[in-house]
Amino acid sequence: MQKVDSNKCALVNSQMHPVFLCVCVHLHSHCRKVTWGNQETIWSPSRTALIAVPTTRILALSQPKKDLSALSQDLLRKKHEGIEEAKKRSACVPSSTAQYEHVARLATPNVRHRSSQAVSPPHTKQCEHNCPVWHISPVVQNAVASPRILQLAQPRNTHPEYKSNRQVETCISCAAKSAQASPRLEQLCVPKVRESKLFYQLGHPESTIRPVSKGARKATASARVRELSIPKSYIPP
Template sequence: MTVTDNIAKNSGETSGGGVNGIINLPSTHTPRGCNIMRPDIVRITELSTPRGTKKDWWTTYGPPLVWGNQETIWQLNPATLTYTPSNRLRELALPKVDHCNKNHFTPEFQYSCGRGSQIWKVKKSAMKAVPTERTMQLAKHKMNPSGFEPFFMLNCGRSSPIWRPSKAALSAKLRPRTALLAQPKELHKNYLPPRQVQTRVSSAIKRSECNEYIHRLAQPKERPDGPFRDAEWPVSKGALQAEPTQRLNELSRPKRLAEGHEASRDGYWRVTNGAKSAVASSRISELAKPIIRATMDHVQFNPDVFQVSPAAKKYIASPRIEELAQPIQRR
């Protein structure tokens, strides 16, 4: 049950009944048989209506269309349905004439993927026809020139290094030199083949007995269980009272710096009193003044930026400048 039905039910119980949100008021307020819709129920009914789509607002013009039926886009006028077309309209309404012969029609895309097939049925008359001399001459395949040898028979476009031996070569007797050259290259006398990853132990090694020296080497090293000396131990009095020799004193000296070495200056140093009480000269004061330039906001809106100075107006140009100021004479 929707919100509208609940409100209509409750309003019907309080006001004497109603159907679909229409309240029947007593006859003291309205004439008998008059139904009035309350404004709040109208608003609730409007809000409970599902929201429609707006995707076709800017793309749909005219009445809604349903594709797949036989209805026209626009409703036809009754006068149009009873109109008698002219001869010109009847002529234009005729379909295009198919000039193809139905008997010899070759269906496209029969033996190919999207292209017209190059294979077509041969006529019976063509099968029984006698070819002319010209047709027989054109039907002959291209003849190979004299001395042609089929190099590209069993390879990919390259002349094969393998050729057929002649009959004389097949029946020739073998010479000692040819037999010597036909033998494969022998391995070196000290050549050893690669060893296998898994080494097989011989039966003699399995049956052999170890001597006393091998048994002694096979025993693990014996280490005492303790107690051991601590990592820190007290220094004896004799070591504390000992005096180092001249050689130990020489070796204990740190490495000295080279003569003339100057340590790196610190990043912060104190200013001397002479520098604090020094008076800058007029040149230093002049160089210390910052260059004051007008901001771009003032320069951009300055009306006198391109104004010519009076001195420039009174200036007399030199002959060279007058020569350069002359326009180029072109024909």
């Protein structure tokens, strides 16, 4: 066996990363199994933190939350039962008698407890919500308007310089009134009709959908364009 120089070992140990050294110490040391509660703190708490007294709010926040898993399971179970019940209802076909009774019940108008045409006091506490009369509370009836409310209720006066039914300042000449539009002017007034580019008219099968211009058909490709048009996998003969 070869002898290992102690100086070399010390030099190697000094150059090793601290984390690697910690891992080596942990692997070669016989320590107890780490479980919940027997770990040592990395940062030692201060003396002030050790003797601190938590407040009532901290104690309330430290309490664990209620376990709502049972409630969520109950909601899921009820939802599943509702879906199953709806499936059963949709599966069973009702009879013609049941359908007739259902249609007759839907066609029957709602019966009011008091007719809107009946003569009765218009403002009573016993009136229902479907009463056609708008009820005004006694507090609103006996309310006294403040001077500011009365001031805001007054309509504004017309401005003294306001002129109603005034004539148009721009005068139209008689020549413009009696002028007649020329055919060219009428042609220019007609809006342009744009062709829809979403659909193409059906033509001969051999005709192109998008027509190629005459210049593009007569164009001559340069050497560079021909070089770029050759596929990469092409092997010349």
